[in-house]
Amino acid sequence: MTIHHHPSDELLLDYASGALGEAWSLAVATHLSLCPGCRSTIDHLEAIGAGLLDAADPAPLSDKTFELIMDRLENESEDLTDSAPPAPAVPVHPSANGLPQPLRRYAENDRGEIPWQRLGLGASQCLLTTSEDGVTARLLRIPAGRPVPEHTHGGLELTLVLSGAFSDSVGRYGAGDFQEADENLEHQPHAESGADCICLAVTDAPLRFKSLAARIVQPFLGI
Numbered sequence: 001m002t003i004h005h006h007p008s009d010e011l012l013l014d015y016a017s018g019a020l021g022e023a024w025s026l027a028v029a030t031h032l033s034l035c036p037g038c039r040s041t042i043d044h045l046e047a048i049g050a051g052l053l054d055a056a057d058p059a060p061l062s063d064k065t066f067e068l069i070m071d072r073l074e075n076e077s078e079d080l081t082d083s084a085p086p087a088p089a090v091p092v093h094p095s096a097n098g099l100p101q102p103l104r105r106y107a108e109n110d111r112g113e114i115p116w117q118r119l120g121l122g123a124s125q126c127l128l129t130t131s132e133d134g135v136t137a138r139l140l141r142i143p144a145g146r147p148v149p150e151h152t153h154g155g156l157e158l159t160l161v162l163s164g165a166f167s168d169s170v171g172r173y174g175a176g177d178f179q180e181a182d183e184n185l186e187h188q189p190h191a192e193s194g195a196d197c198i199c200l201a202v203t204d205a206p207l208r209f210k211s212l213a214a215r216i217v218q219p220f221l222g223i
């Protein structure tokens with residue numbers, strides 16, 4: 001699996017410091033289970049965080065300190081690419097339906113199946129229960145070769161491709177690729193032909209569809 005799109009450094013830092021809620025963390029953790037590069041970044045962030053804690057400065061983290069951490073991380077990443085061996089792979093045991101380990105207890109029922117709900121137009125979803133109010137995590141299955149109606153975002157949307165692929169105005173996203181979208185991104189993801197595209201999507205506001213038809217059916221689709 002070659003991954004081209006990764007979570008931002010800011011998101012990884014929030015994850016490493018425990019600042020992310022459960023649903024957002026689930027998206028990052030699932031990406032980490034597929035991406036040795038980001039696991040290595042997290043290891044470094046945690047080591048730097050532990051070093052900062054040892055220095056035990058009671059002052060809150062200033063913007064300046066944040067910048068220093070990010071600079072140091074960047075330098076260490078460059079050093080790493082020269083010398084260090086790749087991080088060992090976390091044991092990942094995909095289930096019969098191919099879900100990465102972090103998702104299984106959220107998405108599979110007692111029989112190890114994903115309880116898909118039909119959304120119409122051939123698409124399906126499986127809502128995931130987390131402790132986080134106001135944030136929705138779901139698996140989405142977009143039929144091969146089909147588009148999702150063009151939309152913008154009322155808030156933040158994290159999307160992680162689990163199988164298949166989609167393309168939009170930003171680029172192509174295949175298995176393991178991670179997209180962070182906010183209200184500035186207007187896009188129309190289009191699933192590639194050949195295989196359905198299954199994604200994990202985490203959102204904190206409903207999508208805003210451009211077309212009237214999509215807006216009319218939105219309440220019935222639950223997205």
Ligand SMILES: [Zn+2]
Binds near residue numbers: 035037038
């Ligand atoms: Zn990554």
